[in-house]
Amino acid sequence: MPTGTSPPSGRSYHQLLHAMNEILAVLSSDGDPEAALCASFTAASQGFGAQKALLLRVEEQAPLRLRAIHTHGKLAPEQVRACERGESVRGVSPSVIYRVIETGVPELIEDPRLHADASRTPSLEGFHFSVLCAPIRDPLRDAVLAVIYLQNSGLLEAYGEDDRAWLAAYATAVGRVFGFHFRQERQERELRDRLEAAAAQDDAPEILGDSAHTQALRRALHATFLPALDVEHPEPILLLGERGTGKDLIARYLHAFSARHKKPLVVVNCAEITDELAAARFFGHKKGSFTGALSDEPGFFRAAHGGVLFLDEIGELSLRAQAHLLRVLENHTVVPVGQTREHPVDVAVLLATNHDLPEAVQAGTLRADFHDRFRTLAIHLSPLRERPADIPILLEHFRRHHERKHKKRTLGFTPEALRALTSAAWPGNVRDLARACALFVIHAQAGAPIDLALLERCLPEVLQGTPNPKAGPLLWDGVSLRDAVRGFERELILARLERHGGSLKGARESLGVSKATFFRYLRGLGIGGGD
Structure with missing residues (x-):
């Protein structure tokens, strides 16, 4: 933070504090995060006395692709495009922006007339510009989400170390508050891209149906379970449902539309895994490590590294095989049979069963510690x-x-x-x-x-x-008109609530009824939210 009590020429600490307040306001409201970020950035640009200011999103890391989401001051369109693409252009320095993203460290270039920094920024050579640039980092993943570029001119207005400290603190605050927004927006964009790509494939998995249950399932998959697979060593996901309810379809859907879709999907029927060969099948083995081991085999976990391992009929595994699986779920490493060296694995594990697992724990056919390890993230499929x-x-x-x-x-x-x-x-x-x-x-x-x-x-x-x-109620067969209408109305309202993410306002407006009428329906049909 700055060491002096009065701001340098061209600086406004009042505006800088206003920029911070715009960030803090996001924490206590449900407004538009990007609009709040732009307002905060404008205030910060004015506070730093920037004549040119640019806020760029990191759209992709490899290859690096940027998108300008807000500008301030006298920036020509060709200068903005050059900063997005990393191309040389007179009057601003894309090289500084790309260097800050690569190093993750804020950069200060004082007036070239005072310091010989122009050699590092050919776009500014011959000009008397001063530049501040800082990354906005995701505190959870330690990745650069965006970058702030500020530029002014003049000896008295040149940026110094106090300004760099101010901008670093501001960028850190932005990352902490807006990191989730940036991350969620990127995940939604990537998911849209994967959905569009899959739509062109004849064999792309598709979850069909307009019932309230199916709409809720699709929403949960996209809001909770797909993002949960996009991290290293994700938590295992349990798929529960009667036979034929589509557990294998959900497994293929999670693989196809997650960030792991380019890596393998390995499907295993656990009912076929014998007690004696469980370790070799799951973890792999060396040639000659046991009778019948005619070649080196990677095993299911190493074959699925980076992707998804679908363990169907998990309730059929022996207690010994469950112990093997528990270890790899805890440690994320495997030791092939015949070796002593551990191999790290990054696998999203999906487990499916039609058994009553708490009952299996009581009966002693399922280890309680094994069940505890994967029961928290569960998808229930209705018949x-x-x-x-x-x-x-x-x-x-x-x-x-x-x-x-x-x-x-x-x-x-x-x-x-x-x-x-x-x-x-x-x-x-x-x-x-x-x-x-x-x-x-x-x-x-x-x-x-x-x-x-x-x-x-x-x-x-x-x-x-x-x-x-x-x-x-769907068939109007064997029921009174009153019950048929009531059943239809209830299913319709539940489906609309799911379609609009539980929003009462969104569901009501899509049905074209008044607020009073809508709440009367909710109370009369026994749907939560009608109070």
Whole structure:
């Protein structure tokens, strides 16, 4: 911080304090962080007496790519573009900006007429400019998120060491307060890029359905679980659900849309892992380390290094195999069979089961310490009978998929067939439904509809089973008009709340109803938030 009590010529400590106050205001409000940052930067630029000031975001580290998010003073557009690209331009110094990002250290260049610094900044050679530049760092990841560039001219206004100390303190405060905003914005941008890239692929995993459960699942994946995988040594994620609910789909989705998508996804069925070979399968082995070890093998963890390891049917592992896994989950290192040297691994571990794990701990088939290690981050997948609103969308998806696969076009489901399939209980969940659609397409006549007669021939148990009562409001079958309308209204409002991230205002405005009417619906339908 400055050592003197009065500011140098051209400096305004009042404006610098105002810049700090703009930062602190973010901590006590829910306003726009980027607007607050720009206001703070403008005040700081004025406080430092900058004639030219530039705030640049680090969009990518390798290769380095910058984006100007705010400017102040007399900066020409070509000067801003040159600073973004690191190209030489007269009147400002992109080389200083890139050097500060590389070193992570604030830099001061006093007036070249007083110090021979111009050789390091060819863009300023022959001018009497003074430059201050400081990085805004992410305190959690120790990475440069942005950079502040200030420039003025004149002997009396030249920047000194006190100014560098002020700017370093200001940049540190900005990093602490806005680091999360920068980080979240970058993650959202990267995720959008991955979603757009995946949309062009035919085999990209997709979570289908508009039920409140499915919308909440998509929101949780993007808000919580995908960001959780973007760190080194992420916490393991547990996938819970009945057979056929799509645990493998969620695993592929997490891999495809996380920062680990360019690294391997290794899928392991734990029911196939024998007690004797568990260590060798998980950690690898040297050639000749045991009978049958005919070559060196990396093991599942080293094969998935940098990527995702999906351990399906985790409840089928023996206690001994669980102990092996617990060690690597704790230490993030593996020792291949036949070796003594530890190998570090960075793997996102996904574990899936349809077992009741607390019950397994009580029964002694699951180690309590092993369960404790991965139970905190859990994704619960509801069975289809709990979310019948997703069934029509899934039926159409799988019908089209199998029509493409078998090169056969049908006229689709008749309304009667669609109602029958939507009201079915589907004990095997999505997997059962997908297989049923394959049967329907295979047995259907090309150019003919999929009707009740075809369902009776291919899958009579669907028509003979007890209808799912939760599908009643969707089908208006066997329920009163009042209950059907009430069920539809409740599902619609819950779905809109999920779509708008729990925002009552967003959900209400999307439905086009008044505030009083909306809250009356919430109270009448027993939806939280109606008080």
